[in-house]
Amino acid sequence: MLKIENLHCKVETADGEEKPILKGLSLEVPAGEVHAIMGPNGSGKSTLSYVLTGREGYECTAGSIEFQGEEISEQAPEERAAKGLYLSFQYPVEIPGVPTITFLKEALNAQRKARGETEVSAPEFMKLIREKAKQLGVSMDMLKRAVNVGFSGGEKKRMEILQALVLEPKFLILDETDSGLDIDALKTVSDGVNALRAPDRGMLVITHYQRLLDHITPDRVHVMANGRIVKSGGPELANELEAEGYDKYLGEAA
Numbered sequence: 540m541l542k543i544e545n546l547h548c549k550v551e552t553a554d555g556e557e558k559p560i561l562k563g564l565s566l567e568v569p570a571g572e573v574h575a576i577m578g579p580n581g582s583g584k585s586t587l588s589y590v591l592t593g594r595e596g597y598e599c600t601a602g603s604i605e606f607q608g609e610e611i612s613e614q615a616p617e618e619r620a621a622k623g624l625y626l627s628f629q630y631p632v633e634i635p636g637v638p639t640i641t642f643l644k645e646a647l648n649a650q651r652k653a654r655g656e657t658e659v660s661a662p663e664f665m666k667l668i669r670e671k672a673k674q675l676g677v678s679m680d681m682l683k684r685a686v687n688v689g690f691s692g693g694e695k696k697r698m699e700i701l702q703a704l705v706l707e708p709k710f711l712i713l714d715e716t717d718s719g720l721d722i723d724a725l726k727t728v729s730d731g732v733n734a735l736r737a738p739d740r741g742m743l744v745i746t747h748y749q750r751l752l753d754h755i756t757p758d759r760v761h762v763m764a765n766g767r768i769v770k771s772g773g774p775e776l777a778n779e780l781e782a783e784g785y786d787k788y789l790g791e792a793a
């Protein structure tokens with residue numbers, strides 16, 4: 540479903556220099572599978588998620604990103620989103636003045652429109668949002684508040700998962716979804732993610748913490764170091780990393 544081959548990408552720094560970050564990264568996530576990426580600070584995990592969604596400021600100089608059999612590395616972010624690629628941010632943005640419920644409806648309709656589908660009606664949307672919000676324990680009062688404004692870290696993350704439940708993307712990239720979550724919220728978010736598991740959907744979970752992977756059991760775990768995947772294994776690899784750290788993989792990455 541997602542196939543990345545020998546990807547080399549650089550970022551333009553604030554002082555106008557070009558800094559290579561991804562250095563020959565290869566990774567394949569088949570439909571129906573959940574893969575986790577772990578790795579030390581600064582190894583390029585967030586950069587990978589930005590590059591996948593086509594964020595401005597990142598340039599790939601070699602390699603390919605195939606999504607559902609199509610090369611997407613030259614496509615605009617909104618084109619990738621319309622094709623079903625969804626990124627949950629490490630630091631979600633605030634949108635003052637826009638109620639969350641309005642934002643979710645507009646986001647859903649924008650994607651439907653881009654796919655040539657009819658817009659969802661107000662009653663249909665209310666039915667959908669009630670069902671999904673209930674599933675995640677989000678109150679309707681919360682949905683009337685401006686997007687992420689004054690939300691706690693855990694509430695922001697919950698909203699990101701709610702957005703995914705509403706948009707039903709084909710592929711989800713979750714960047715450090717456990718940051719700022721207390722144990723109950725972690726479980727709720729993991730339940731939401733598990734509810735999104737489907738035979739025709741893939742997921743990439745970027746995380747520092749093994750505890751998130753206790754709730755979302757990944758099919759594969761990859762270690763990223765110095766802009767590349769240096770080790771891949773089954774879910775047991777996450778436990779090994781938790782116990783032993785990344786040291787033994789850093790030499791291989793240099």
Ligand SMILES: Nc1ncnc2c1ncn2[C@@H]1O[C@H](COP(=O)(O)OP(=O)(O)OP(=O)(O)O)[C@@H](O)[C@H]1O
Pocket residue numbers: 550551552553558560578579580581582583584585586587
């Ligand atoms: N715009 C930028 N300008 C300069 N350096 C950058 C820029 N973006 C990323 N980097 C550098 O690229 C490296 C990879 O960053 P990235 O955020 O992808 O790592 P990460 O693995 O997600 O780290 P963490 O685990 O700390 O979140 C870091 O050294 C970072 O400082």
